[in-house]
Amino acid sequence: MSRTSSRTSGPPPTLADVAERAGVSRQTVSNAVNNPDLLRADTLLRVQQAIADLGYLPNRAARNLRTRASHLIGLRIQAAQEGTANATMDRFVHSLVETSREAGYHVLLFTGDPTDPLSGYEDLLRSTAVDAFVVTDTYLGNPQAEWLDGRRAPFVAFGRPWENSEATHAWVDVDGAAGCESATRHLLAKGHERIAWIGWRKDSRIGEDRRAGWHRAMKEAGLPTSGLASRVEDTVASGREASEVLLDEAAPTAFVCASDTLAMGVLHTLGLRGLRVGDDVAVVGFDDSQVAQVVRPGLSSVRQPLEDVAIEVVTALEGLLGRPRVAQQGVLLTPSLVVRDSSGPDRS
Amino acid sequence: MSRTSSRTSGPPPTLADVAERAGVSRQTVSNAVNNPDLLRADTLLRVQQAIADLGYLPNRAARNLRTRASHLIGLRIQAAQEGTANATMDRFVHSLVETSREAGYHVLLFTGDPTDPLSGYEDLLRSTAVDAFVVTDTYLGNPQAEWLDGRRAPFVAFGRPWENSEATHAWVDVDGAAGCESATRHLLAKGHERIAWIGWRKDSRIGEDRRAGWHRAMKEAGLPTSGLASRVEDTVASGREASEVLLDEAAPTAFVCASDTLAMGVLHTLGLRGLRVGDDVAVVGFDDSQVAQVVRPGLSSVRQPLEDVAIEVVTALEGLLGRPRVAQQGVLLTPSLVVRDSSGPDRS
């Protein structure tokens, strides 16, 4: 017994096949599929029965050609960095695929020359292979935004237009500052006063944003920050080295890091010095990566609401592609803090 | 200055536009694109110039409709398991996208009801949205293979047809047994004699395959295996518990694990007991996950050659879709061992 009533093979049925079987014209079948309310109830039923009998599904290519839409969303992906804890993209991709499907879109993946943020987009656009893009690699700055805007290509960015506050395109982002602020407050509440920051180099807008959250929380608590911050590359080794220097020179009792990768570096340092993670020095990372979840002791981490990001992205996309066009500007979502043992106990 | 000589917007140029500009017929332009050798050199040049001037790229929908091909490969993805170290799919997806592009294909992602291995495939197939599938979730057994075969749907499986050795479809897999055998040999060479196995439950064919590699290496070395193996769920907690029991009851000096997730559980146990990873007890995982790369001490791990898997998959796909049809049966690739500190020093 087959899962559907369609034939097991042979050429797929067309609109004409359904029309013949239902004894109506092709147009009526098309309406039954796309504008059911136009049909009389009994005709509709007859057509739907024929559709079910035949296992008919509209041919995508034909529909795409006619409607000038592919119902495909392009997403450029990059190789996951080896030696890094970051798997944000993976989680986002899955959420995006899921959410897109509900909106009638599929996700088409492509890659491009890593040194050229624009490569790959143009061909897909010109060949009308995709209806829109989701642009994620905005940490490079996003020349894509400007370029796509110029091409009148619909797109939604996951990431704010840092450089260009007049940008009018739709975007969704996660409030990294709020995340790090809450991580810092969490440590303050536990009684820490010397909380260090390890983040990315100054040209990273995302890094500076996250750092601002730490800085804000410290200032609000009336605590000093000077000498407590370090800016390095996003590698475990950098995190280790930065934490060594900070421990020697500023004796912090806790670290907030711009990434789980950096936080892992801190854990290394603590291990090497025989300091107990959590009990002696607390650590909070960013991204709630698999590493944070699996390492011992568990690493507290700021978790981006990527499922919600995907939902907002698709909503914006629908606005962009739908009729009437509904413009959405920017959406900023707040991450949550996942508390694990690296936060340590409350300090007396 | 624009990146191409095409107009910045307006409706994209069609074959007819190019034909007019080059002073040839539409068909000649089509040939210039698809069968350049059919044209006289000077005509070809003229057409190519017109194509470049206009920034012409064939409309995908039209081409797809005419050729009955979408040049899209469907790949069903699942949510990454939280609390697990596994990111194999992520790496594979990227390699597949990259390799597919070189072969003229794009990857279309879709999801399906996790409890139904078939869901999602049918609609894409019937609507001719994809030319073929890459089937990865074969650990469920793969009813997809049989089903797709019945539909005459082209597909390549990443994963052997464990249950059905008469299956004739194309597949690519990684030799887990060979990987675990080499991991075990590596530990034997360091002087270990009591090497334990922690793997998955018996109904996992992949798990049993990997276990066989450990078993084979032990037998070849003339060492006993009884009491040294454990089969559990793929979670960190299970790995921790299994290693506790094994340490108590069989006193192994090394562990080979079916996954990095399980290996992390072993590391937890060693930490809790004050045993030094590597020095006191060696551990090898499987997958070379980010966790293995980032944890301290580094976790030795068997790494699947996913880039090569992708290449073989695409090769098989090209055989399936190309003319003439070139059937490829099965390809088994050998993983490599990435040695890190958890292997420990040679033992006297």
Added chain:
DNA sequence: GTGAAAGCGCTAACAC
């Protein structure tokens, strides 16, 4: 509410 005609942009088949 339903049907007939036209055409989206492309390429396979054939004529010249």
Added chain:
DNA sequence: GTGTTAGCGCTTTCAC
């Protein structure tokens, strides 16, 4: 070698 004809399967007019 190049041009002409036809049609892939669908949806958007516009009659009826």
